[in-house]
Structure formats: structure tokens, C-alpha cells
Amino acid sequence: MAGSKLQAFWNHPAGPKTIHFWAPMFKWVISIANVADFSKPPENLSYPHQAVVAGSGIIWARYSTVIIPKNWNLVCVNLAMAGTGFYQLSRKIQHDYYSEAEAAEAKE
Numbered sequence: 001m002a003g004s005k006l007q008a009f010w011n012h013p014a015g016p017k018t019i020h021f022w023a024p025m026f027k028w029v030i031s032i033a034n035v036a037d038f039s040k041p042p043e044n045l046s047y048p049h050q051a052v053v054a055g056s057g058i059i060w061a062r063y064s065t066v067i068i069p070k071n072w073n074l075v076c077v078n079l080a081m082a083g084t085g086f087y088q089l090s091r092k093i094q095h096d097y098y099s100e101a102e103a104a105e106a107k108e
Contacts, residue, residue, distance in 0.1 A: 013069035024074040031077060034084035042095035045088055054085025 014020040061078035
């Protein structure tokens, strides 16, 4: 049973013998790096960088649902990229706009 499932995985059009498997595997590094940056101070984050990470995640997640062969690993990694990018953007926006307003109120 396990042998037939392993063989089916190995011979899948998006299996480990193809670029369709390895490209998303290496793309996970971007999401992992973005998660590691959660501990970074928000002032060190970049709007353009995080916008590109989030935007490309959304665009490629959609694209990866319509291509053949279906590649669910590619869908997942792109959703993770979009999620981490939007989270980082929200941290940056909160720091730049809301913490300044709170500081101004505290001075008054």
C-alpha cells in the first residue's frame, strides 16, 4: 500500500522528478525568512518589499490553481507568502501611522 502511494507520488507530474516540485520547495525559504523577520522592529521593514511578497503571493496562488498539473504545494507556499507579507505590512502601517498618533495624544 505505502509502496504504491510512494510510487504514485514519485511519478506524479508535479512530483520530485520535476521542477514543479522543487521550485515551490525552495520558495518556502522566502516565507520562512519573512516569519523570521516577525521579530524585527517594524521600522526596519520595507513597504515595497512586503508589498511585492504579498502581491506575488496572491497572483501566483491564483495562477497555480489554474495550471496543469495542479500543484497544491505551489498554492500553499504562495498563500503563505501572501499571509506573511500582509502581516508584515500591517505591522509596518500600525507602527508608522498609529503609534505616531498615540505619541501625539500622549504629548497633549
